[in-house]
Amino acid sequence: KKTTFFYIVSVLILTTVLFVFYANSQKAIASNERMMHAQRVIGKSHDVLLDALNVETGFRGFLLTRDESFLEPFNAGQAKIYSDLDTLTSLTKDSPSHQTQIDALRRVSGERVAFTQKYIDEQRQNELDDSDKFVIIEKGKVLTDQIKSSIASINKEELKLLKLKKAENENSNQLSGFLFLLLLVFLIVIFMLVIIIVKNQNTKNNELETYTADQK
Numbered sequence: 001k002k003t004t005f006f007y008i009v010s011v012l013i014l015t016t017v018l019f020v021f022y023a024n025s026q027k028a029i030a031s032n033e034r035m036m037h038a039q040r041v042i043g044k045s046h047d048v049l050l051d052a053l054n055v056e057t058g059f060r061g062f063l064l065t066r067d068e069s070f071l072e073p074f075n076a077g078q079a080k081i082y083s084d085l086d087t088l089t090s091l092t093k094d095s096p097s098h099q100t101q102i103d104a105l106r107r108v109s110g111e112r113v114a115f116t117q118k119y120i121d122e123q124r125q126n127e128l129d130d131s132d133k134f135v136i137i138e139k140g141k142v143l144t145d146q147i148k149s150s151i152a153s154i155n156k157e158e159l160k161l162l163k164l165k166k167a168e169n170e171n172s173n174q175l176s177g178f179l180f181l182l183l184l185v186f187l188i189v190i191f192m193l194v195i196i197i198v199k200n201q202n203t204k205n206n207e208l209e210t211y212t213a214d215q216k
Helices: 003-063 068-091 096-124 130-215
Strands: none
Touching: 003 068, 003 096, 003 130, 068 096, 096 130
C-alpha cells in the first residue's frame, strides 16, 4: 500500500510540474509573439516616417534648385507611403486607439503629399519667387512635424507594451529554469526511491525464500 501510494503521489506531482511548465512555456511563446508584433508595428511606422522625410527632402531640393533629379526621393516616398500606411493599419487592426491614430496619420500624410505636389507643379511653371519658397518650406515642415507626432504616439504605446512583455518574458524564463531544475531533482529523487523500493523488495523476497526453504 505504501508503494502504491508513493507511485500515485509521484505521478500527481510530476503531472502538476509538467502542466505548470507547459503553461509557462505557452505564456512565454505568446509574450514573444507580442513582442515581435510590437517590433513590426514600430518598424513599419518608421517606414512611414522615412517616406514622409523622403517627400520633404526631395521637395526642398527641387524647390530650391529646380533640378528634377532631387525629386527621386519624393517619388519614392510618395509611391510607398500609402502602402506602408495600409500595412500599419493591418498590423494594428485589433487596436481601436491605434486605428484612430493611423487615420489621423493617413490624413496628414495625404495633406503633406498634396501640398508638396501642388508647389512642385507651381515651381515647374516658374510661379514661385525666393521669399515664397522659404515660407512654403516652413509650412511643409509643420505637416512633417505632425506626421512625426502621430508616429511618436503610436510608438509610445508599442514601446510601453514591448517593455512590459519583455519583463514578463524574463520572469517566464526564470520560472521555466526553476521548474526544469525542480523537475530534474524530482526525477532523480524518484529514481533513487524506486531503486530503494526494488532493493527492499528483493531483500524481502530472498528472506521469504530462505524462510520457506527452512520450513520445508
